[in-house]
Amino acid sequence: MGLDTLVRCAELAARLDDPDWRIFDCRFDLAAPARGEQAHAETHLPDAFYAHLDRDLSDPITPLSGRHPLPDPDRLCDWLGSHGVSRDTQVIVYDDTGGTMAVRLWWLLRWLGHDRVAILDGGWQAWGQAGLPLQTSPPGAVEAVTFEGSPDWQQVVTTDTLNRQLQEGGDALQLMDARTAERFRGEAEPIDPVAGHIPGAMNLPLQDNLNQDGSFKSKEALQTLYAEALAGRDPDSIVAMCGSGVTACHNLLAMELAGLHGGRLYAGSWSEWIRDPLRPVATGG
Numbered sequence: 001m002g003l004d005t006l007v008r009c010a011e012l013a014a015r016l017d018d019p020d021w022r023i024f025d026c027r028f029d030l031a032a033p034a035r036g037e038q039a040h041a042e043t044h045l046p047d048a049f050y051a052h053l054d055r056d057l058s059d060p061i062t063p064l065s066g067r068h069p070l071p072d073p074d075r076l077c078d079w080l081g082s083h084g085v086s087r088d089t090q091v092i093v094y095d096d097t098g099g100t101m102a103v104r105l106w107w108l109l110r111w112l113g114h115d116r117v118a119i120l121d122g123g124w125q126a127w128g129q130a131g132l133p134l135q136t137s138p139p140g141a142v143e144a145v146t147f148e149g150s151p152d153w154q155q156v157v158t159t160d161t162l163n164r165q166l167q168e169g170g171d172a173l174q175l176m177d178a179r180t181a182e183r184f185r186g187e188a189e190p191i192d193p194v195a196g197h198i199p200g201a202m203n204l205p206l207q208d209n210l211n212q213d214g215s216f217k218s219k220e221a222l223q224t225l226y227a228e229a230l231a232g233r234d235p236d237s238i239v240a241m242c243g244s245g246v247t248a249c250h251n252l253l254a255m256e257l258a259g260l261h262g263g264r265l266y267a268g269s270w271s272e273w274i275r276d277p278l279r280p281v282a283t284g285g
Contacts, residue, residue: 002090002116005256006216009130012092012120016046016133022085022142023048026057026095026102027124030191036101045094045127047139049083053246057104066272067191067244068104073151076108080149084142087114094120094127098214100206103249107265111156112149119253122215157239157266159273166199166280174233175201175266178242178251186283191243194274196281201241203285204229206250222258236262241269 015021025048027036033054040050051057056079059069085091091109093102099119109117120127128134157173165173177197182188184203189195197203208225211217217225230238235255240248245267252263273279 003092003118004110004115005118005253006121007092007118008121009126009132012045013130013132015090018090020088021090021092022083023092023094024051024083024102024105025049026051026053026093026105027097028053028095028101036095039096043134043136044139046133046135048094048135049139051093051105053101053104057108064272064275066268066270066275068246068271070111070156070245070267071108073112073149077112077147077149080109081147082144084145085114085147086145087148089116091117092120093117094123096124098207098210098250099123099216099253100247100250103253104246106253107249109149111151113152114147114149122213125214155264157264159266159268159279162198162239162266162273163279171200172237173239174230174237175239175241176229176248176251176263177201177203177270178206178240178248179203179270180205180207183243185285186281192271192274194281196283197270198241198273199280199282201282202229204251206242206247206254209250209254216254216257219257219259222254223260226255226258226260230260234262235260236264238263239266240264241266243269244271245269 023045025040025044027039029035037050059071093105095101102119106117106119177184184197186196240251242248255263
């Protein structure tokens with residue numbers, strides 16, 4: 001049984017020489033897409049490969065898509081295999097923003113049926129503060145293998161499904177928006193051309209999942225947080241969203257940590273929803 005949510009720094013440090021463990025550096029800055037890869041080139045965890053959000057973990061943007069379309073599953077499987085990831089590999093992912101970028105690869109692997117993936121709790125900062133080893137040279141070469149994965153499309157909710165529910169007045173699915181309260185209310189929008197949120201969505205900013213040091217809150221604290229947010233709803237009715245389907249996965253991980261399973265992802269999220277100006281937009285709380 002592998003790790004499927006979080007890994008602590010000490011536990012990872014003890015397994016750095018384990019050939020069945022593979023580390024991926026997911027540092028990324030939406031405002032400066034080259035910054036994360038540049039930082040990785042300077043220094044990274046030992047033998048960590050870089051996973052670029054736009055190039056490796058997303059497909060190209062189309063006129064109808066959000067900012068980070070899901071990657072083609074076959075291409076993603078080939079990329080994973082080229083980095084030595086097999087069905088038996090324990091994958092560890094990290095970033096320097098409280099897991100907000102690393103959760104993309106965490107979710108993608110689970111989407112492909114690979115549960116042996118965990119996020120480094122506290123990320124880059126926790127590793128550095130613990131005085132653990134870093135590497136300035138490129139990661140060592142690994143033998144390419146075949147990664148066999150099959151996407152579970154039941155984990156993904158589409159724009160058409162959500163739009164149809166709105167038009168029909170249904171409530172089977174509950175959107176949970178991970179963006180900041182200011183963006184959700186439409187008071188600020190630093191990235192997308194339209195501000196606001198999808199009518200009927202609730203707001204649970206991903207920052208609420210974290211302690212001040214960027215580590216995840218305890219299981220008990222997350223259970224309290226999400227019990228209040230769900231208000232009796234079944235976890236499998238929750239559809240996580242954000243600006244482009246990346247940081248939404250943070251709330252899905254937090255739900256897993258709280259023992260609330262079955263949440264799904266609106267992969268297109270806000271940036272796809274607003275592609276059609278006829279789709280309704282709400283503002284305020």
